[in-house]
Amino acid sequence: MSPNGQNEARSAETGAASSKTALFILAITYWLYFGQLGVLVPYLGIFLDGRGFSSAEIGELFAVITLARILGPGLWAGVADKTGNAIGVMRLGCFLTVLTFSSVFYFTSFWGLTLAFGLMMMFWTAVLPQLEVITMNTVAKTKATYGQIRLWGSVGFICMTVGIGKALDIFSTDTPVHASVGVLALLFISTLFIRAPKEAAPEVSTAGSIWRYAKQKPFAIFIFASACLQISFGAYYGFFALYMRDLEYSGQQTGIFIALGVLAEVGIFLIARRLISQFGVWNLLFVSIALTGLRWYVMAAFADTFMVIVLSQLIHALSFGLTHAVSVHFIHQFLPKAYHSRGQAVYISVAFGLGGAFGNYMAGQQWQQGTNAYETFFTAAVFAIVGALSLLLCSKRTWTSPKRFNSY
Numbered sequence: 001m002s003p004n005g006q007n008e009a010r011s012a013e014t015g016a017a018s019s020k021t022a023l024f025i026l027a028i029t030y031w032l033y034f035g036q037l038g039v040l041v042p043y044l045g046i047f048l049d050g051r052g053f054s055s056a057e058i059g060e061l062f063a064v065i066t067l068a069r070i071l072g073p074g075l076w077a078g079v080a081d082k083t084g085n086a087i088g089v090m091r092l093g094c095f096l097t098v099l100t101f102s103s104v105f106y107f108t109s110f111w112g113l114t115l116a117f118g119l120m121m122m123f124w125t126a127v128l129p130q131l132e133v134i135t136m137n138t139v140a141k142t143k144a145t146y147g148q149i150r151l152w153g154s155v156g157f158i159c160m161t162v163g164i165g166k167a168l169d170i171f172s173t174d175t176p177v178h179a180s181v182g183v184l185a186l187l188f189i190s191t192l193f194i195r196a197p198k199e200a201a202p203e204v205s206t207a208g209s210i211w212r213y214a215k216q217k218p219f220a221i222f223i224f225a226s227a228c229l230q231i232s233f234g235a236y237y238g239f240f241a242l243y244m245r246d247l248e249y250s251g252q253q254t255g256i257f258i259a260l261g262v263l264a265e266v267g268i269f270l271i272a273r274r275l276i277s278q279f280g281v282w283n284l285l286f287v288s289i290a291l292t293g294l295r296w297y298v299m300a301a302f303a304d305t306f307m308v309i310v311l312s313q314l315i316h317a318l319s320f321g322l323t324h325a326v327s328v329h330f331i332h333q334f335l336p337k338a339y340h341s342r343g344q345a346v347y348i349s350v351a352f353g354l355g356g357a358f359g360n361y362m363a364g365q366q367w368q369q370g371t372n373a374y375e376t377f378f379t380a381a382v383f384a385i386v387g388a389l390s391l392l393l394c395s396k397r398t399w400t401s402p403k404r405f406n407s408y
Contacts, residue, residue: 019142025193026135027152032187033127035156039164039183042241042258043176046251048113049242050173057110059364062238065117066360069353072125073345080341086130087194093126094188101184104177127187129344132328134194136340147269147325154266154321158259165255210342213335221394222285222330226347227355228387229289229323232296232380234359239367239376246370247304257309261316268321276326284326286391288318293384295319300377359383 048058076093080086100119107113139146160183167175213219244254268275275284295315302308327347335343359380366376 019138022138022195023142023144023149025190025195026131026138026149029131029187029190029194030135030150030153031156031159032183032190033131033156034153035160036180036183036187038157038160038258038262039176039179041237042161042254043164043168045238045242046168046245047173047176051108051113053110055239055242055367055369056364059234059238059361059367061110061114061117062234062360062364063357064114065121066353066357068118068121069125069356070349071353072122073129073348073353074342076126077129077341077345080130080133081338086133086341087191090127090130090134090194091188091191093123093130094184094191096123097127098181098184098188101177102181125348129341129348132344133340136328136332145273146328147272150325151266151269154262154269157262158266161258161262162252162255165258166252168251210335210339210346213339213343214346218394219334221390222327223347223350225285225289225387225390226323226327226351228383228390229292229319230351230355231359231362232292232384232387233319234356234361234363235296235367235376235380236299237356238360238363239370239373242370243299243303243373244309246373257313260310261313261320264314264317265321268317269325272322272325275322276329281326281330282391282394284322286388288323288326289384289391290388291315292319293381293388296377296381296384300374300381303373303377 044062045058048061053061076089080089083089097120100116100123103116103119104113107116135149136146139149160179164176164179167179214223240258241254244257245251249257292315295312298308299312303312328344331343331347332340362379363376366372366379
C-alpha cells in the first residue's frame with residue numbers, strides 16, 4: 001500500500017474510533033439525563049407528601065415548576081441557534097441545574113421549594129433540546145441511529161426508578177432529592193466530554209421567524225395534540241406513585257411498574273425507524289395517543305387488578321416512547337435546520353410546559369388525597385382522546401412523507 005493509502009486508512013480508523021467514543025459519551029449522557037427523571041418524576045410526589053403537603057399543594061407545585069418549561073426552552077434555544085454553540089449552552093444548563101437544585105435542602109416552605117424547583121427546571125430546559133440536536137447531527141455522520149442512542153436514556157430511567165423505589169422501602173422520603181444531586185453532578189461531568197465542532201450560527205431566513213412554520217396547520221395540530229397528551233400525563237406524573245401506595249403496593253413494586261413501562265420504550269426505540277417508514281408519522285401519533293386514552297381509563301377503573309397495571313404500563317412504549325421518537329423527527333424534517341433548536345423549544349414549551357402545567361394543576365385539584373382517583377384518571381383519558389381526534393383535522397397528505405424519516 002502506498003504511503004498516501006496508509007495515511008487514509010489510519011485517518012479512517014481514527015475517525016471511526018472517534019465516532020464510537022462520541023456515541024458512547026452521548027449514550028452515557030442520555031442515561032444520566034433520563035436517570036435523573038427516573039429519580040424525581042415518579043417520586044417527587046412521595047417526597048412532597050413526606051414533607052406534609054396536601055394533594056392540591058402537590059399539584060400546584062408541580063404546575064408552577066412546570067411553567068418554567070415555557071420560558072426556558074425558547075431562551076436557551078435562541079442562544080444556541082444564534083451562537084452555534086449548543087454544547088456550551090447544554091453544559092451551562094447542567095451546571096446551573098445542580099447549583100439551584102441543591103437549595104432544596106435549605107427550604108421547607110411551599111414557596112421556598114417552589115422557587116428551588118422552578119429555578120432548577122428553568123436551567124434544566126437548556127439540556128435536552130441541545131442534546132437532541134447534537135445527537136441528531138452526530139448520528140447523521142455514522143451508521144448509528146438516534147433510537148440506538150436514545151434507548152440508553154430509557155435504561156437509565158429504569159435503573160434509577162427501580163433503585164430509588166427499593167431505597168424508599170428502607171430510607172426516608174427525602175431519598176429522591178439526595179440521589180438527584182449525585183446524578184445531576186455526574187450529568188454535568190459527562191457533558192464536559194462531549195465533543196463536536198462549533199458550527200457557525202446558521203443564517204436565519206429573512207422570510208420570517210420560527211412562527212412562520214409553527215403556524216402552518218400540520219405543525220399547529222401536532223403541537224395541540226402533543227399538549228393534550230401532556231395534559232393527560234398530569235395524573236400519572238403527579239400521583240401514580242401515591243396511587244400505588246394507596247393500593248398497598250410497595251415502593252419496589254411501584255418502581256418495577258414504572259420501569260416496565262420504560263423497558264417497553266427500549267423495544268420501541270429499536271424498531272422506530274421501521275415503524276415510521278412503514279406507517280408514517282400521522283398514523284403512529286394517532287394510534288399512540290388514542291391508546292394512551294385507553295391506558296388512563298383502565299387505570300381509572302381497574303387499577304386494583306395487578307395485570308391491568310402491567311398492561312397499562314406496557315402502553316407507555318407508545319404513550320411516551322413512540323410519540324417522542326416521532327415528534328423529534330417530525331420537527332427535524334418539517335423545519336429548516338436553522339430552526340431545529342427553536343422548533344424543539346416550541347414543542348417543549350407548549351406541550352410539556354403549558355400542557356404539563358395545566359395537567360398537573362388539574363390533577364392536583366381533582367385528586368383529593370386519592371378519594372377522586374377514578375375522576376382524575378378518567379379526565380386524563382378524555383384529554384388524550386381529544387388529542388388523538390384533533391389529528392383528524394389535518395390530512396395525512398399534508399404531513400412530511402415518512403420516506404424522509406430515515407435516521408432511526
